[in-house]
Amino acid sequence: MEFATHLQNNVAFSDWYDLNVRPHKVLGYRSVVISTKFPSNIPGDVSSTQMRGIADIAERFGFGEIRVTHEQNFVLPDIPKSCLFQVWVELNHLGLGLANHALLSDMIVCPGASYCNLATAHSFLVAEQVVRAFTLAEQQEIGPVSMNLSGCINSCAHHHIANIGMLGLNKSKTDHYQITLGGCQGNDSRLGKVLGPAIAESELPNAIRTLFDVYRKYREVDESFIQAVDRLGLTPFKEALYSEGQI
Numbered sequence: 001m002e003f004a005t006h007l008q009n010n011v012a013f014s015d016w017y018d019l020n021v022r023p024h025k026v027l028g029y030r031s032v033v034i035s036t037k038f039p040s041n042i043p044g045d046v047s048s049t050q051m052r053g054i055a056d057i058a059e060r061f062g063f064g065e066i067r068v069t070h071e072q073n074f075v076l077p078d079i080p081k082s083c084l085f086q087v088w089v090e091l092n093h094l095g096l097g098l099a100n101h102a103l104l105s106d107m108i109v110c111p112g113a114s115y116c117n118l119a120t121a122h123s124f125l126v127a128e129q130v131v132r133a134f135t136l137a138e139q140q141e142i143g144p145v146s147m148n149l150s151g152c153i154n155s156c157a158h159h160h161i162a163n164i165g166m167l168g169l170n171k172s173k174t175d176h177y178q179i180t181l182g183g184c185q186g187n188d189s190r191l192g193k194v195l196g197p198a199i200a201e202s203e204l205p206n207a208i209r210t211l212f213d214v215y216r217k218y219r220e221v222d223e224s225f226i227q228a229v230d231r232l233g234l235t236p237f238k239e240a241l242y243s244e245g246q247i
């Protein structure tokens with residue numbers, strides 16, 4: 001079947017193509033982002049079987065090149081457009097066909113207290129809870145947003161420069177997370193600002209939902225989350241998050 005027919009007939013492939021396939025300067029080629037995120041994988045973690053599978057795909061369909069991104073994903077930089085469907089099928093067999101590039105589940109998450117002796121909080125468990133609070137359809141409806149979660153002030157997950165940053169702190173012997181809003185990476189890089197007191201781990205998924213509720217309420221047509229934060233400022237997000245009974 002032709003590439004265009006797959007794109008037209010297969011919604012899952014079409015979603016993956018829209019989100020995880022990037023343009024290429026050479027006609028007929030694309031670069032592919034392989035997501036290693038929840039719910040398929042622990043962010044940035046792959047098994048040896050998955051890694052061998054990715055290497056095999058890179059050799060058979062690309063030029064044997066795999067790049068590792070600081071966003072904890074892989075990129076296959078030179079894949080012929082005509083091979084994309086087969087690449088997607090094989091990635092799905094490896095459990096790596098998740099279509100979520102740049103959505104909220106494409107979080108950068110440090111190992112936290114699960115593996116790191118410096119941690120002041122756990123990272124993976126709460127990050128997974130946040131991701132599982134949103135269906136993929138909801139994530140697509142919210143659109144592009146960067147969310148990074150660090151397990152201590154060493155900030156290995158670069159939470160300061162995420163649209164929504166989360167910093168793990170140990171407060172009263174339970175994990176709490178300080179939220180920063182408005183950070184950005186890239187040409188327009190800047191640090192996010194602290195929204196208020198740290199939030200208990202159990203409340204974090206609801207708190208993140210509250211921030212997106214504010215965005216959905218006030219956003220303009222085609223306005224991304226970070227553009228809305230820039231236009232609205234922190235106040236409506238802060239008010240919604242810390243209003244009585246919210247957290």
Ligand code: SF4
Binds near residue numbers: 113116118119152155
């Ligand atoms: S941010 Fe802290 S907890 Fe996370 S990996 Fe770095 S040092 Fe460890």
